[in-house]
Amino acid sequence: MSDTTAPEADSANHSVVDEGDLAADYIEELLDIADLDGDLEIDVRNGRTYLTVTAGEGANLGRLSQQDVVRALQDLTRLAVQNQTGEFSRLILDIGGSRDARQQELTALVDGAVARLEAGAAKAALPPMSSYERKIVHDLVAERGFTSESHGEGADRHTVISRA
Template identity: 30%
Template sequence: MNEKMNEETGTAVQFLENLLQTARLDVRVQNEQPGDEGLLLELHGPDNGLVLSNSARVLYALEHLVNQVVHHHSGGYSKVTLDCNGYRSTRMLELQLMARKAAEKVRTTGVSFSLQPMPAAERRVIHLTLAEEAGIRTESAGMGLNRHVVIFPGQ
């Protein structure tokens, strides 16, 4: 890791550990490793369930806060991704399967299909999964917490 990445990692881990302690969540940062687009921090502990409850909203909120702090303090633009108990890889497989099933339904019926609202990172997985699929196209629609992917027949 270079010096800039070390600084960003230190900032991210220190902020996250302080935040988890303040929130009285018994979760620790156990692994720090370079990820696909920046830094991946793995969280583990007895309160994993709380972090992952309600479609992992706490995990996504923590990730957002950590990224804001890292970008503010270090001026860095590396993305910090948080994972908890292997949630990200499991969720990615679920999203890919969901996307393919929905695409098949759209191809079969010729009617567009809207997925449930989801965070930007999850919408991106849907778009990338279906980017090369014949006979369909995808768009994000809605605003804020209601932003979702719509799968359309065509092109």
Template identity: 30%
Template sequence: MNYVEIVGKTREEAVEKALLELNAKIEDVTIDVEEQKPKGFFGFLAKKELRVKVTLKETKKTDEDLEDFSFASKGFSLEDDKKDDSKILKESVIDENSKEMAKKFLEDIFTTLEINAEINISENEGCLCIGVTGDEASRLIGRRGESLDSLQMLTGLAVNRDRDKYVKVLLDIENYRAKREESLIKYANKMARQSAKQRRVIKLEPMNPYERRIIHSALQSDRYVKTYSEGKDPYRKIVIEPKYK
């Protein structure tokens, strides 16, 4: 797939999501922006949304580029939400300045919201990993981690402002992501067994790209079912289909 269409509250938000989906840098794409009409009660309290279409520029692929599709060799299709982000990680450049910017950005937010929390920042395989602990901070996780994902995106935008080299940011609060991953894997296996036993297609609820990758990975070697995704974000969902009907 050489393009994606993403809806976001701001151009920067939508473009960042699209770049992650395509595993591309800003100079490797063309961007078309369309402003959506605001939705709301007679226009009050309504927020405009932007739909951006981000298209990869035509370039000659090298052997190194082909390595970015390593998930395909492990049983994944080449759909946009199943791509490995190894290219972004290899190009991620972390320095003390990026760590300080991330910490200050979060500290300012916590101060404004009057939240007491401890921030720990580390580097892991080219990723800036930020762990936040504190009971009060847990309210920033949101339903199924939606608020956490938004805060992670905003932190990434703050860190990468005016930078030539991209820094991938992973934010976690009270070890939520590990707990969510464990829960998703159990859920995937349960739905897979149900799909195989009843010999019927099961569509899961919409998930973000990070959670869809967990489901795909958990079931990639399953003997009885296969998975694929359908729809467009934010309503894109995983379909579990029995191999033997």
């Protein structure tokens, strides 16, 4: 396991670093139980902990890197961290490149929505997604010169894209 975060005196940063260590311990234990090898890397960006699991030699993380599995493991890891710290966790888990794959899917969704707008649609709604994924979508939409808003509640919260 490698930690790419330099220790700082800021107590908020320390709690994020501790969150990463706790999450890494939890995932490492899970990998041991599943008899899978993986290399763990902790990164802290913008006050959020990112835990990346990459395949070690001979390891196959294919089943674990499926989007629904990653989301479930992320939720379980967040709960494990919260149980230890007493604080809500915003940890982001990436297994075997799952976040990059999802980024590509989101980019394709935005490209399709923008194409519908350019073809004359007034608005284009995307399917429900997590707040993290909606943030990515909002950024992609802004890069393309359009506007976006989140609509709905809970599991039905989705992004609607329109012309700027």
